[in-house]
Amino acid sequence: MSVRPPIRRLCWIGAACAWAVPSTAARAETVDPIKTAQVKAAYLYNFAKFTTWPNNAFADESAPVVIGILGVDPFGETLDKTVEGKTVENRKFLVKRLPPRSENDRTALRSCHILYISESLQSRWGSILELLGDAPVLVVGESDEFAAAGGMLSFVLSAGNIVFHLNRDAVERSKLQLSSKLMKLAKVVYPKEKS
Amino acid sequence: MTLYQTTLLVSALAVLQVGAESAPASPPDNVETGPVERISPADSHEAEEVPTVKRPSPDSKPNADIAEMGLEELMAVQVVVTASRREETILSVPRAISVITAEDIRASGARSIPDALRLAAGVDVAELSYGNAAVSPRGFHGFASRYVLVLVDGRQIFDSLFGGTAWGSWPFQLEDVARIEIIRGPAGVTWGANAVNGVINIITKDPRDQLGVTATLGGGSRGAQKEHLGYAFEEGKLRLRLSGEFEGSDGFREGLSVFGGLDDDYKIGRFGVHAIYERAPNDTLTLSAGSGVLDGGYPRTPLGGFGFSRNPGSQASFVLGKWERRTSDDNSYSLTGYLNDFYGSPGLRQFDYRYQQLALQFAHTLSPIENHTLTWGVDSRADLLDATNSDPRVLSKPSVETGTLGVYARDQWRFRPRWSLDLGASMHYEFYGGFQPSAEAALLYEISDTARVYGSVSRAFQMPPAGLRFLEMPFLNGLAWAVADRDMDTLSLVAYELGWRWQPNRRFQTSVAWYWHDYDEYAPLTPRLGPPGLIDLAVANGAQAQLYGLEFDARYAASDKLTLLSNYTFQQLAWHSTVPYRYSDAITPPRHKAMIGARYDLTPDWHLSSHLYFVDTTSAPNADFPLVSRKIDPYLRWDLRAEHEFRNDRASVAVGVRNLLDPDHPEGGTLFINAAEVPRMVYVECRIHIP
Numbered sequence: 019m020s021v022r023p024p025i026r027r028l029c030w031i032g033a034a035c036a037w038a039v040p041s042t043a044a045r046a047e048t049v050d051p052i053k054t055a056q057v058k059a060a061y062l063y064n065f066a067k068f069t070t071w072p073n074n075a076f077a078d079e080s081a082p083v084v085i086g087i088l089g090v091d092p093f094g095e096t097l098d099k100t101v102e103g104k105t106v107e108n109r110k111f112l113v114k115r116l117p118p119r120s121e122n123d124r125t126a127l128r129s130c131h132i133l134y135i136s137e138s139l140q141s142r143w144g145s146i147l148e149l150l151g152d153a154p155v156l157v158v159g160e161s162d163e164f165a166a167a168g169g170m171l172s173f174v175l176s177a178g179n180i181v182f183h184l185n186r187d188a189v190e191r192s193k194l195q196l197s198s199k200l201m202k203l204a205k206v207v208y209p210k211e212k213s
Numbered sequence: 214m215t216l217y218q219t220t221l222l223v224s225a226l227a228v229l230q231v232g233a234e235s236a237p238a239s240p241p242d243n244v245e246t247g248p249v250e251r252i253s254p255a256d257s258h259e260a261e262e263v264p265t266v267k268r269p270s271p272d273s274k275p276n277a278d279i280a281e282m283g284l285e286e287l288m289a290v291q292v293v294v295t296a297s298r299r300e301e302t303i304l305s306v307p308r309a310i311s312v313i314t315a316e317d318i319r320a321s322g323a324r325s326i327p328d329a330l331r332l333a334a335g336v337d338v339a340e341l342s343y344g345n346a347a348v349s350p351r352g353f354h355g356f357a358s359r360y361v362l363v364l365v366d367g368r369q370i371f372d373s374l375f376g377g378t379a380w381g382s383w384p385f386q387l388e389d390v391a392r393i394e395i396i397r398g399p400a401g402v403t404w405g406a407n408a409v410n411g412v413i414n415i416i417t418k419d420p421r422d423q424l425g426v427t428a429t430l431g432g433g434s435r436g437a438q439k440e441h442l443g444y445a446f447e448e449g450k451l452r453l454r455l456s457g458e459f460e461g462s463d464g465f466r467e468g469l470s471v472f473g474g475l476d477d478d479y480k481i482g483r484f485g486v487h488a489i490y491e492r493a494p495n496d497t498l499t500l501s502a503g504s505g506v507l508d509g510g511y512p513r514t515p516l517g518g519f520g521f522s523r524n525p526g527s528q529a530s531f532v533l534g535k536w537e538r539r540t541s542d543d544n545s546y547s548l549t550g551y552l553n554d555f556y557g558s559p560g561l562r563q564f565d566y567r568y569q570q571l572a573l574q575f576a577h578t579l580s581p582i583e584n585h586t587l588t589w590g591v592d593s594r595a596d597l598l599d600a601t602n603s604d605p606r607v608l609s610k611p612s613v614e615t616g617t618l619g620v621y622a623r624d625q626w627r628f629r630p631r632w633s634l635d636l637g638a639s640m641h642y643e644f645y646g647g648f649q650p651s652a653e654a655a656l657l658y659e660i661s662d663t664a665r666v667y668g669s670v671s672r673a674f675q676m677p678p679a680g681l682r683f684l685e686m687p688f689l690n691g692l693a694w695a696v697a698d699r700d701m702d703t704l705s706l707v708a709y710e711l712g713w714r715w716q717p718n719r720r721f722q723t724s725v726a727w728y729w730h731d732y733d734e735y736a737p738l739t740p741r742l743g744p745p746g747l748i749d750l751a752v753a754n755g756a757q758a759q760l761y762g763l764e765f766d767a768r769y770a771a772s773d774k775l776t777l778l779s780n781y782t783f784q785q786l787a788w789h790s791t792v793p794y795r796y797s798d799a800i801t802p803p804r805h806k807a808m809i810g811a812r813y814d815l816t817p818d819w820h821l822s823s824h825l826y827f828v829d830t831t832s833a834p835n836a837d838f839p840l841v842s843r844k845i846d847p848y849l850r851w852d853l854r855a856e857h858e859f860r861n862d863r864a865s866v867a868v869g870v871r872n873l874l875d876p877d878h879p880e881g882g883t884l885f886i887n888a889a890e891v892p893r894m895v896y897v898e899c900r901i902h903i904p
Contacts, residue, residue, distance in 0.1 A: 031864050056279040057290050064284050100280040176421065178291045178494050198817060202862045205421065207904055 054091045055093050056181050058173055062132060065156060065171060066106045068197035071131060073156045082112040084129060088146070089136030091115055091137035123147050128153045135159045135169070143167050170194075174205065181205040208213050235808045237867065239752065263556055292510040304716050307635055307655035309335065309397040309726040310765060315390060315418070320812050320822040322854040322869040322896070324437075325395065326385050326415065331826055331850075332808065334766040334780035335397045335726070336411075339800055339831070339845075339881030342477035342889040343435075343464040344381025344510035348409030350397040352784055352802030354761050355834070356883035360409040360675055360704075362400070366417055366501060368551045370532050371407055373568035373613075374597045374680035382527040382557065384483035384505035388429060388441050389456055391418040397727060397764065397854045399708050401651030401673025402637035404591055405619045409673045409706050410730070417487060417501070420445035420454035421533065424903040428457075433896030436463035453488040465889035470515055470837050475889055477512040495539035498623045504530040516688040525560030529553070543580035549573070559885070563687060564603030570769045571595045588596040589622040592641075598679045609697060610683040615644045617676070621626050621651075625813045631659040635669075639858075645682060664715045675704040677736070681752050685745070693839070694746035695738060702734045702754045723767035737790065737797035744886050750839070755788030774814040782806040795842040799864035799879040803829035803847075818858045826850040833882030848878045850891075867898045 068085055083106055085097065101111035108137050120126045121142050127150055129132060135146060137160040147168045150157060150167060157170045162171035165183035170192070172183045184204035279290065323329035327346035330336045337354040339347040347354035349361040357377030363370045365385070370378050393415050414628040423445040431439045443456035461480045467473030485503035494750035511525035533551040540546070550573045558565035571901040578591035598613040606612065621639030628634055635655040640663060644650050653671035660666055686695040735758055738750035766780035784802040788794045810824040826848050835843040854869035870893065872878070877890035 053279070053290065055508070057287050060280050060282055060287055061284070063280070065288065068284075098591050116666070175494070177419070177491075179288055180290070181288050203288065210904065 019077065022070070036133050052091075054098070054180065055096040056206065059093050059097040061103060061180070061182065062097065062134065062158065063101055063111075063202070065158065066111070066132060067157050069132075070195040071154050072193050075131060076109070080109070082110045083131045084112045084114055085115045085132045086127070086130030087129050087136070088116045088120060088127070089139040092136060100113050111145050122149070124149045124183065128155060130155055132156045132158060135164075137161060143169065149189075152193065154192050156192075156194055157188070161204070171200075171204075176205060185209075199211075217471055240529060263334070304663070304665050304714050304722075305633075305657065305659075307633075307657040307665075307669055307711055307712070309333070309394040309710065309724070309728070311397070311645070311766065313391060313393040313395070318390060318393075319856075320820065320854065321810070321824050322822070322852050322871060323387070324871070324894075324896075325380065326390070327380050328386070328871075329393060329397070330413065332778075332780075332810070333393075333395045333679045334808075335762070335764040335782050336395055336413075337800070337802055337806070339828075339833075340889070340891045341881055342475065342510075342512045342881055342886060343462050344477065344479045344481075344507070345512075345886060346380050347800055347883070347885075348378070348413070351728070351762065352394060352411070353410060353797070353799045354802075354881070355797070355799035356885045357798070359407065361411050361413060361676065362404050362406075362408040363413045363415070364404075365415045366499070366533060367409075367535065367549050367574070368531060369404075369551070369570075369572065369594070370553065371570075371678070371681075372555070373570060373598045373678055374557075374566050374600070374684065375682070376407070376678035379527065379555070379557065381479065381481070381510045382505055382507050382529045382555070383531075384485055384503040384529065385415070386456055386458055386483050386485055388427065388443060388458070388488070389454065389485065390416045391422070392417050392431075396410060397726065398654070398669075398710055398730075399651070399671045399673030399706055400426065401645060401652045401671070402621050404653075405621070405639065405641045406617060406643065406646075406649070406674060406676035406703075409667065409675045409704070415886045418454070418488060420452040421447055425705075425902060427900070427902045429898060429900045431896060431898040434894040435892065436461065436892065437896065439464070443758045449486065449714075450492055451490050453486070455486050457482070457484040459483075464512075465892050467890040467892070468512065468887045469843065469879055469882060469890065470536075472515040472837060472887075472889040475512050475887055476509075477889055479507070479889075480509055481507040494544075496847065497537050499533070499535040499537075501533040502533075503843070504528070504532060513560055514883065514885060514887050515834055516693075516839070522561055523558050523565065524563055525558055525783065529555045529557075529558040534786070543578075545573075545578045547576045549575075550559060561686075562604075562609045562767065564600055564684075566600040566603065568596060568598040569787055570597075584627045584774075586625045587622065588624075590620070592619045592621070593617065596679065604687075607686055608683050609685055609699070609712070613679040613683055615679060617641055617643045623653075633657045641674075641676075642654075643676050645699070646676045649676070649703055649705075654787075663717045664713070665755075666713045667711070669710045669712075670708070671710075672705065672707050674706070675705065677701050677752075681736070687892065688839075692746055693748045694743070696745075696749045696751040696781075698736075698752045699756075701736055701752055704735055704754075705733050707731045707733075718772040721768070724765070726764045728762060728764075730758075732756075732760070732761040733791070735797065737792045737794065739792045739796065744880075750796065752844065753792070756797075757787070757793060758789065758794075759787040761785055761787075762802075776812045778808075778810040778812075778880075780808050793842070795832060796839075798834050798884045800834070800845070803831045803901065805829040808814075818862070820854075820856045822852075822854045824852045825890070826852075828880070831881065833879075835882055835883045836884055837882070839884050843879075843882045845879050845881060848880070849874050850878075863900075863902045863904070865900045867900075868896070869898075870895045 046048055056150040073096045098113050110192040116126055134157050159172045165185045167190050170188045173180050174183055183206040222375045231352040232257045242478050257509040277624040313329055318329045327348045331338045336350045353360045359376035359377040363378040369592045400412045427443040429441040439460045441458035445454040464477035483505045489500045490498045507527045524853040531553050535549045537547040558569040572594035574592045578588045580586050595616040600608045601611045619641035623637030625871050626634045638652045640650050651673050655669035657667040682697050682699045684697050708730045710728040714724040716722040734754040735756035736752050736754045737756055739753040741749050743749050762784035764782050768778045788801050791853050807827045812822045816819055829847045832846050835841055851873045852871045854866035856865055872893045877892040879890045882888040
């Protein structure tokens with residue numbers, strides 16, 4: 019079969035034209051709030067599975083794992099439904115919405131085993147973490163800055179997925195034992211210079 | 214200005230334009246912007262994870278399962294909502310698909326991509342020497358497997374001269390592979406020429422998943438050694454990986470030739486850079502480049518005769534730019550441009566060759582009407598083959614410039630609550646092959662929330678590479694010649710497939726596919742009396758073939774510690790030609806093929822794995838006596854591996870053995886090189902990751 023020059027030329031023109039793609043449309047990103055809440059709630063349950071608290075963190079053998087929510091509650095009923103009927107080492111879960119201004123209440127903060135701090139309290143992170151000190155509370159927050167700022171775990175939106183960052187020093191200070199799986203799956207582990 | 218110069222100019226401008234206009238973009242494996250479904254980019258650290266495919270879908274998937282998901286699965290859930298980013302499980306894709314994850318590759322102890330592909334149902338793999346492998350889904354695998362299309366991040370790797378993929382030459386770095394998706398059966402609508410028996414889509418890791426320094430050091434039998442060093446960082450919107458490795462081996466000791474040793478020593482340096490610039494989660498620019506420089510790799514063949522031979526080797530380099538952008542919830546674009554530059558000298562004194570391939574692909578996904586998701590695109594590629602350094606008697610046309618241009622469109626229509634219909638068509642034009650259509654129709658029915666059944670019919674075609682049109686190659690000091698046919702026809706395939714997929718829970722998934730492939734205008738080498746030689750092997754169309762088979766695979770996470778996997782393939786070839794099948798330089802598809810794997814975590818830090826492969830009798834081409842095929846006995850291959858992780862899983866040591874049961878066995882043969890027997894190989898690997 020011989021080559022027909024006009025068609026051949028058309029091919030080259032077509033190839034060149036493929037570059038002329040419109041590139042001015044606006045970008046849009048929408049996060050599904052329901053799905054996000056479901057994923058984060060499921061993460062909290064998974065974090066509990068891979069965390070070991072010291073014995074004195076619980077009043078007795080049947081005391082529940084208390085999940086405290088500080089600031090704006092992003093979960094609604096989702097978190098309650100996610101942990102409903104589930105146990106970790108035979109302990110049920112109890113979800114507590116901490117009342118406003120609890121960020122200054124050292125006892126309330128330390129009464130939780132897992133403390134979720136909403137992004138709305140970003141300006142108070144420092145003082146909250148200071149009040150918690152080395153208490154055996156798994157502190158979970160939002161944004162890539164939270165773990166860097168001394169929070170233990172933080173949710174970060176990455177390429178459309180929710181992943182988590184981890185601060186190893188903060189965990190070690192608290193006497194909590196986290197499974198190496200969490201360390202392995204954390205997208206970023208702080209402090210970065212430590213191996 | 215010559216055509217060659219014009220092409221280079223066009224592509225240089227194109228790359229510049231991508232760089233200049235590139236507004237940032239969506240995640241690298243942004244499925245909906247690509248022309249074919251792709252499996253979730255999520256990292257797959259756990260064997261029990263069930264890979265998922267994100268594909269456009271007009272309806273929302275219920276999320277009741279999220280509460281039951283493990284960490285790895287949660288990390289894979291897309292929370293950004295657009296019509297095209299909704300996630301469905303692999304359950305709902307109406308075609309036969311296998312996924313091999315990075316964890317699968319690691320657990321299997323695979324030393325190369327072909328090795329890893331043994332894990333997939335329906336993929337025929339035969340190692341021919343240390344650096345050469347015959348690989349193809351659904352048969353017709355040979356030295357140059359022309360009926361499968363191999364992609365790396367969307368870049369096609371298809372040899373301009375011989376066709377097929379030079380597995381040993383291109384810079385595949387296993388450490389950087391996130392997953393391999395195998396589509397079995399035709400995918401010509403989406404990918405154009407050569408996606409006949411299937412597509413092997415290799416997707417590399419996001420540098421974000423490898424932040425820090427990764428170093429691996431390995432060694433083993435036959436002087437095998439591999440040193441890999443990678444560094445990845447994330448700075449603002451940019452994430453970048455640099456990686457390089459050296460792999461060397463004395464090769465496999467035993468060859469099949471009665472005329473001499475094997476000489477398949479193999480030394481290669483591979484280098485790669487992969488950068489992703491993300492201004493927003495829906496706007497990404499990817500730039501990737503790499504090179505592989507190979508010394509050796511091509512065993513000498515008796516067909517070369519008694520004259521001097523050249524030192525075999527190759528140099529394979531590429532640059533790829535991809536821009537992906539989602540402009541609204543149901544509207545996304547991707548633009549991909551790449552350059553492949555390959556120089557190869559197979560060691561015969563008669564010829565060497567070089568080619569450049571310049572390609573540009575545009576894809577657009579939109580949802581113009583409710584319940585419809587439309588993907589359309591334009592593909593173009595120029596192939597510039599230069600063999601002027603060869604013996605002038607060898608090529609009737611030593612410099613070949615050819616090109617393809619194709620348009621395609623595909624609609625996914627959910628016309629009833631449980632029914633969806635995929636319809637697609639494409640038209641491709643190639644300078645020498647003319648116009649070629651592809652088409653597909655697939656109907657999927659949701660039997661229940663956990664089971665799907667589908668049926669499809671499709672047509673695809675294979676465009677003969679330039680070598681088959683112009684290469685006239687002397688064997689045995691000119692006594693025999695392979696004679697090309699400039700006007701040879703394209704091979705076409707009409708395929709019928711029925712499949713069933715069941716995923717009752719997160720821990721178990723299984724699928725069965727039955728297919729019937731009907732090939733037309735197959736072109737084996739037809740022997741005839743010369744000239745120019747005493748015996749000529751002429752490329753001639755006219756053969757017809759049918760291949761039918763059954764593929765089964767299953768994966769079961771029996772517990773948090775134990776994962777079991779298995780697959781079984783039955784294949785039967787019917788060949789209709791006066792010329793025997795072996796003259797097509799392909800190995801016959803083994804009638805039975807199976808794999809059983811088990812992975813067990815003895816402790817959180819100790820991982821044991823076992824993979825047992827069975828491949829039935831085959832018949833392979835024979836380099837010593839081209840007119841007589843070689844029977845390859847059935848073989849069992851058992852691979853074992855133990856890995857210990859320490860320092861918070863940042864370091865590991867693994868020991869393993871491949872092919873434990875057998876000192877060595879042949880897996881196939883080819884007319885073009887002196888094939889090997891695959892030996893037992895013991896190995897040790899150390900890996901360190903410093904974040």
